Amino acid sequence: MPESTIQSVLTLATLGLISQRPMTGYDLRKVFTTTPMWHFSSSPGAIYPALQRLENSGLIKGIVEGQDTLRPKRVYTLTKDGRQLLEQWLEQPVTQDDVIRRRDDLVLRFTFMGNILGREKTLSYLKELLMQLKSYIPSLQEHLDTARTTESPYDAFAIEHGIEMYQVYIRWAKHVIDRLEEN
Amino acid sequence: MPESTIQSVLTLATLGLISQRPMTGYDLRKVFTTTPMWHFSSSPGAIYPALQRLENSGLIKGIVEGQDTLRPKRVYTLTKDGRQLLEQWLEQPVTQDDVIRRRDDLVLRFTFMGNILGREKTLSYLKELLMQLKSYIPSLQEHLDTARTTESPYDAFAIEHGIEMYQVYIRWAKHVIDRLEEN
DNA sequence: TGAGACATGTAATCGGTTACATGATTCC
DNA sequence: GGAATCATGTAACCGATTACATGTCTCA
Numbered sequence: 071m072p073e074s075t076i077q078s079v080l081t082l083a084t085l086g087l088i089s090q091r092p093m094t095g096y097d098l099r100k101v102f103t104t105t106p107m108w109h110f111s112s113s114p115g116a117i118y119p120a121l122q123r124l125e126n127s128g129l130i131k132g133i134v135e136g137q138d139t140l141r142p143k144r145v146y147t148l149t150k151d152g153r154q155l156l157e158q159w160l161e162q163p164v165t166q167d168d169v170i171r172r173r174d175d176l177v178l179r180f181t182f183m184g185n186i187l188g189r190e191k192t193l194s195y196l197k198e199l200l201m202q203l204k205s206y207i208p209s210l211q212e213h214l215d216t217a218r219t220t221e222s223p224y225d226a227f228a229i230e231h232g233i234e235m236y237q238v239y240i241r242w243a244k245h246v247i248d249r250l251e252e253n
Numbered sequence: 254m255p256e257s258t259i260q261s262v263l264t265l266a267t268l269g270l271i272s273q274r275p276m277t278g279y280d281l282r283k284v285f286t287t288t289p290m291w292h293f294s295s296s297p298g299a300i301y302p303a304l305q306r307l308e309n310s311g312l313i314k315g316i317v318e319g320q321d322t323l324r325p326k327r328v329y330t331l332t333k334d335g336r337q338l339l340e341q342w343l344e345q346p347v348t349q350d351d352v353i354r355r356r357d358d359l360v361l362r363f364t365f366m367g368n369i370l371g372r373e374k375t376l377s378y379l380k381e382l383l384m385q386l387k388s389y390i391p392s393l394q395e396h397l398d399t400a401r402t403t404e405s406p407y408d409a410f411a412i413e414h415g416i417e418m419y420q421v422y423i424r425w426a427k428h429v430i431d432r433l434e435e436n
Numbered sequence: 437t438g439a440g441a442c443a444t445g446t447a448a449t450c451g452g453t454t455a456c457a458t459g460a461t462t463c464c
Numbered sequence: 465g466g467a468a469t470c471a472t473g474t475a476a477c478c479g480a481t482t483a484c485a486t487g488t489c490t491c492a
Contacts, residue, residue: 078450078452094470094472095471106393106411113454114474115453116452117472119473123450140459140461142471143471177414180407180410181408182407213289224363224367228360228361230425231425234421235418242413242414249410278443279442296480297444301444301445303479323487326443327443
C-alpha cells in the first residue's frame with residue numbers, strides 16, 4: 071500500500087507513461103516536447119527531481135543500462151505500488167472540482183484508462199464525466215444572464231466561451247461513448 | 254517603470270480585478286469563489302501573501318478603512334506602476350506558447366482588455382489570437398493521423414478532443430470579432 | 437445566543453521555473 | 465571539427481496548497 075502523498079499531475083503523467091513502456095528521463099522529455107502532451111513541462115529541473123521522488127517513494131524502479139559504457143542511462147519501470155497508485159488515481163470519482171479546475175487532467179486520465187482499466191471502466195468513467203459536465207453548465211448560464219443584464223459585454227463573452235467549451239466537451243464525451251459501445 | 258518580476262496568473266488577475274474597483278482581500282476571495290473565476294484559488298494562504306507582494310512591489314496601495322473600529326479592512330487600489338504592468342501584460346503579443354500552455358489566461362486577458370485598452374486594441378488582440386489558434390491545429394491534426402495509423406484509439410480520441418476545443422475557440426473568437434465590429 | 441458572513445493573517449511543505457553545468461555520441 | 469542529439473543532473477527562488485489561527489459583526 072503506497073502511503074505517499076504524490077499527486078502532482080506531472081508525476082501522475084510520468085507514472086502513466088512509464089506504465090506504457092519503460093522510459094528514461096530523456097524519453098519523458100521527448101514525449102513532453104514532441105507530442106500533444108507538450109503542455110507539460112519538459113525541463114530537466116522538473117523531470118529528474120520528479121523521477122527521484124517517485125523512486126524514493128517506491129513507485130518506480132530505475133535500472134542502469136550500459137553501466138560499463140561512458141553514457142549509461144537510467145530506465146524506469148513501474149513497481150506494484152506504482153501501478154496501484156496509478157489505478158487509484160484513474161478510479162477516482164469525477165468531481166465537480168475536477169471539471170472546473172482540472173479539465174485537462176480528466177482527458178489525461180481517459181487516455182491512460184483504456185489500456186489500464188479496460189473498456190468497461192472507461193465507459194463508466196465517461197458517463198460520470200458526462201454527468202458532471204452537464205451539471206456544471208446551468209451555473210455558468212446564470213452568470214451569463216447576470217453579466218448580460220449588468221451590461222458587462224466582455225464578461226458575457228468570456229462566459230459564453232466557457233459554456234461553449236463545456237458543450238463541445240459534452241459532445242466529445244457522448245461521441246466517444248457511442249464509439250466504445252459500438253465495440 | 255516597475256522592475257518587478259511578478260507574473261503569476263493569480264497576481265495578474267488580482268491586478269485586473271482591482272483595476273475595475275478598489276478591493277479588499279476578502280472581496281477578492283468572494284470573486285474567486287462565487288463567479289466563474291472560481292478556477293483560481295481563493296485560499297487566504299494564496300491571496301493575502303499575493304496582496305503583500307503586490308504592495309511591496311509598489312503595484313497596489315492598501316488603505317485601511319475603519320481604523321478606529323474593531324474590524325478594520327485594507328482596501329487596495331492600483332498605483333501607476335500597477336496600471337502600467339497590467340497594461341504591459343495585456344499588450345503582450347499572443348504567442349504559440351500562450352495558445353498551448355495558457356489557453357485560459359488568454360480569455361482572462363480578453364476580459365480585462367475591453368475596459369482598459371479599448372475596443373480597437375481588443376479587436377487586434379482577438380485577430381492575433383485567431384491566427385495563433387489556427388496555426389496550431391495542423392500539428393494536432395498530424396498527431397491525430399499518426400495516432401490513428403498506430404492504432405492507439407484512446408490517444409486518437411484525446412487528440413480529437415483537443416482539436417475540437419481549438420475549433421470552438423476559433424469560432425468564438427470570430428463571433429466576438431464580428432460583434433465588436435458591428436459596433 | 438448562536439450561525440453565518442466578514443476579515444485577515446501565518447507556517448510548513450512541496451513542486452515547478454529558470455539558469456547553470458557537464459559530458460558523450462553521431463553524423464556530416 | 466562542429467552541430468545536433470543523447471543524457472543527467474543541481475541550486476536558488478518563488479508561489480500555491482494545506483492547515484492552523486483569531487476575532488468581529490449582524491441578524492434571526
